[in-house]
Amino acid sequence: MEGQFGWGREEGGWRKGPWTAQEDKLLVEYVRQHGEGRWNSVAKLTGLKRSGKSCRLRWVNYLRPDLKRGKITPQEESVILELHALWGNRWSTIARSLPGRTDNEIKNYWRTHFKQGKPSKNIERARARFLKQRREMQSQLLLQLQQQQGQEQHHQQQRPAGDDHDDDGAVIREASSSSSPAVSLARQHEEDLQTMLQQDMDDLLFQFCCPMASCASSSSCLLPGATAASEEGSSGDHPQLDSGATWGWGSLWNLDDVVDDVDGGGACGGWDDTSFPWLQDQGLAFY
DNA sequence: AAAAAATTCAACCGCTTATTT
DNA sequence: AAAATAAGCGGTTGAATTTTT
Numbered sequence: 001m002e003g004q005f006g007w008g009r010e011e012g013g014w015r016k017g018p019w020t021a022q023e024d025k026l027l028v029e030y031v032r033q034h035g036e037g038r039w040n041s042v043a044k045l046t047g048l049k050r051s052g053k054s055c056r057l058r059w060v061n062y063l064r065p066d067l068k069r070g071k072i073t074p075q076e077e078s079v080i081l082e083l084h085a086l087w088g089n090r091w092s093t094i095a096r097s098l099p100g101r102t103d104n105e106i107k108n109y110w111r112t113h114f115k116q117g118k119p120s121k122n123i124e125r126a127r128a129r130f131l132k133q134r135r136e137m138q139s140q141l142l143l144q145l146q147q148q149q150g151q152e153q154h155h156q157q158q159r160p161a162g163d164d165h166d167d168d169g170a171v172i173r174e175a176s177s178s179s180s181p182a183v184s185l186a187r188q189h190e191e192d193l194q195t196m197l198q199q200d201m202d203d204l205l206f207q208f209c210c211p212m213a214s215c216a217s218s219s220s221c222l223l224p225g226a227t228a229a230s231e232e233g234s235s236g237d238h239p240q241l242d243s244g245a246t247w248g249w250g251s252l253w254n255l256d257d258v259v260d261d262v263d264g265g266g267a268c269g270g271w272d273d274t275s276f277p278w279l280q281d282q283g284l285a286f287y
Numbered sequence: 288a289a290a291a292a293a294t295t296c297a298a299c300c301g302c303t304t305a306t307t308t
Numbered sequence: 309a310a311a312a313t314a315a316g317c318g319g320t321t322g323a324a325t326t327t328t329t
């Protein structure tokens with residue numbers, strides 16, 4: 001595997017680039033025997049040609065058994081957004097509030113989804129997805145309505161003339177063909193109004209479902225200091241969370257790829273041979 | 288179907304902070 | 309107390325993958 005892509009290079013005796021399953025196994029075995037820390041001894045004790053820094057990173061960001069694997073959930077996304085508004089780019093601080101997530105993961109997620117500057121296509125996609133879903137719902141509804149009306153008309157035709165009440169006793173509306181010009185004008189006006197309202201509702205609903213979309217697409221973002229925080233780096237004061245800067249718990253970002261918490265979530269206590277399935281997958285079961 | 292563009296994310300780097308000698 | 313070493317952090321890179329054209 002290694003070397004295939006120009007990676008797996010060596011510099012100053014240390015291997016670099018993607019880790020192999022064998023290397024992972026060595027590192028996991030080391031941590032199992034000696035615990036976390038003293039990363040520079042890994043190379044001495046296991047023969048692994050990786051710097052302590054590289055070993056630590058691999059363990060913290062990938063091998064730790066208490067890591068959550070899977071997409072960031074809408075709930076986690078909300079936490080990230082709120083805490084980023086509060087702390088700025090203090091990724092490790094934010095990560096402490098998200099068990100099983102690494103600072104690296106959160107940093108990557110923020111940058112790919114919410115970094116200002118370039119209008120994200122995610123937003124447009126989310127919008128398109130939302131509108132498509134709504135269209136589908138509408139046409140389904142329309143179909144049901146038509147079927148219902150068809151049945152009602154069928155019943156009416158079978159009724160004796162002069163019966164203008166339905167089963168519940170409500171007055172049945174006049175057929176549109178027999179409307180006066182004034183009535184049809186009023187109806188046309190009503191339809192136009194409903195179309196307008198529908199469009200507004202679309203926007204409102206979309207904003208509710210995708211708070212960040214409306215935020216990122218307009219300059220009046222709810223996060224008053226988020227941009228400043230990310231630009232001022234780790235210096236001094238941090239923007240306070242605006243009292244109005246709350247986020248909906250549902251969003252469409254992950255609507256079609258939210259993965260149920262397969263691992264059961266949260267940190268797990270001790271680890272056993274089932275703690276490293278990704279090693280087992282490669283025939284490198286951990287004892 | 289293929290090329291181009293966009294996105295994702297693991298891993299690196301340099302710097303700072305904490306701990307050990 | 310100072311120097312050396314280790315750990316931690318945030319920014320950046322680039323290969324792999326996915327999506328769009």
